[in-house]
Amino acid sequence: MRAMVGAFRKRSFANRSLSTRTLILAEHEGGSVKASSLSAVEAAKFLGEDNSVSLLLAGSGPSLEEAASHAASCHPSISQVLLADSDKFTYPLAEPWAKLVHVVQQKGRYSHIIAGSGSFGKNILPRAAALLDVSPITDVTEISGSHLFVRPIYAGNALCTVRYTGSDPCLLTIRSTSFPWVSITSRSDSNAALIEKVDLSTFSEDDAIGKSKYISLSSQDTERPDLGNARVVITGGRALKSAENFTMIEKLAEKLGAAVGATRAAVDAGYVPNELQVGQTGKIVAPELYMAFGVSGAIQHLAGMRDSKVIVAVNKDADAPIFQVADYGIVGDLFKVIPELLEKLPDK
Numbered sequence: 001m002r003a004m005v006g007a008f009r010k011r012s013f014a015n016r017s018l019s020t021r022t023l024i025l026a027e028h029e030g031g032s033v034k035a036s037s038l039s040a041v042e043a044a045k046f047l048g049e050d051n052s053v054s055l056l057l058a059g060s061g062p063s064l065e066e067a068a069s070h071a072a073s074c075h076p077s078i079s080q081v082l083l084a085d086s087d088k089f090t091y092p093l094a095e096p097w098a099k100l101v102h103v104v105q106q107k108g109r110y111s112h113i114i115a116g117s118g119s120f121g122k123n124i125l126p127r128a129a130a131l132l133d134v135s136p137i138t139d140v141t142e143i144s145g146s147h148l149f150v151r152p153i154y155a156g157n158a159l160c161t162v163r164y165t166g167s168d169p170c171l172l173t174i175r176s177t178s179f180p181w182v183s184i185t186s187r188s189d190s191n192a193a194l195i196e197k198v199d200l201s202t203f204s205e206d207d208a209i210g211k212s213k214y215i216s217l218s219s220q221d222t223e224r225p226d227l228g229n230a231r232v233v234i235t236g237g238r239a240l241k242s243a244e245n246f247t248m249i250e251k252l253a254e255k256l257g258a259a260v261g262a263t264r265a266a267v268d269a270g271y272v273p274n275e276l277q278v279g280q281t282g283k284i285v286a287p288e289l290y291m292a293f294g295v296s297g298a299i300q301h302l303a304g305m306r307d308s309k310v311i312v313a314v315n316k317d318a319d320a321p322i323f324q325v326a327d328y329g330i331v332g333d334l335f336k337v338i339p340e341l342l343e344k345l346p347d348k
């Protein structure tokens with residue numbers, strides 16, 4: 001089902017130039033730009049042929065400089081890297097970041113500002129939109145023109161085509177799974193994008209103070225691939241019954257070089273931390289292979305994984321809704337199926 005939202009207003013399009021200028025709000029970690037931000041660069045390609053792309057990086061310390069060099073050489077579409085180097089941006093808090101976006105927009109007059117749909121983009125973009133007095137369009141999965149976007153609604157059960165009729169800049173968050181970025185070659189030094197420091201002289205101390213404050217970061221130190229970008233995801237549901245039993249899912253993931261996912265029921269029961277939750281209120285994934293063990297297939301879970309290329313489900317109930325989206329299904333007891341798989345699969 002596709003619905004058209006937003007009345008078409010001729011007047012608002014009359015003065016729009018055909019060329020677009022896009023600002024990407026980028027996340028970086030360990031001296032590299034995150035893949036979700038490079039997916040935003042991929043998405044920008046669909047805004048039009050004559051589109052210049054600037055990437056905004058903020059933070060402090062040597063890892064920011066490293067991330068800037070990475071940004072300048074990793075993607076052919078990036079023409080400029082803007083660097084906001086200040087301890088105000090050490091942590092990605094919404095208040096200073098939103099003000100930064102406002103400052104950068106005053107100078108750059110971008111037609112579009114894009115961030116990934118993860119917690120970084122979802123945190124910053126609404127506040128930046130309020131400062132710029134525009135309405136953001138979130139969770140975009142398809143760009144059909146510079147002002148025409150597709151996004152899922154009703155937990156992914158319908159797709160909505162939205163025409164943006166507001167004034168510039170048009171703010172978007174995009175689902176990185178819909179705009180995959182594949183690194184082929186990096187640019188040579190002579191061909192690298194320009195790196196420019198953002199003038200923060202108009203940025204006052206008060207601009208950095210907001211209602212949120214950084215307390216701590218808790219993340220799992222794991223060798224496994226990142227859930228959002230993994231090629232294979234192995235997910236366990238409530239049927240695993242305990243955190244101890246859930247280690248079967250982890251062992252299987254290890255053998256297949258996969259990321260581990262979980263349903264909200266498994267997270268709520270305390271089997272795994274909530275960063276592993278897949279679904280409407282968790283992570284959105286679209287791996288090449290998604291294996292679901294003891295997962296009923298509630299619509300809120302399907303909203304986060306139904307775009308996976310191949311779905312395999314193991315459930316003892318033949319009528320479980322997960323089988324409606326599965327390409328391969330086993331009606332059986334996961335406590336028998338997983339040990340058999342572990343035995344037959346070679347070590348990685």
Ligand code: FAD
Nearest residue numbers: 237238239263264265279280281282294296300301316334
């Ligand atoms: P259950 O629904 O209890 O299903 C367990 C399944 O395991 C059953 O199908 C059963 O047949 C099968 N089973 C039992 N024993 C075995 C066995 N030994 N071997 C094989 N199969 C077995 N859920 C999410 O996952 N992600 C979300 O982001 C999310 N967001 C939500 C947001 C809202 C606003 C709401 C209201 C709900 C949300 N939920 C979300 C919860 C969702 O509705 C379901 O409750 C949840 O997905 C169910 O998890 P489950 O499949 O693990 O558990």
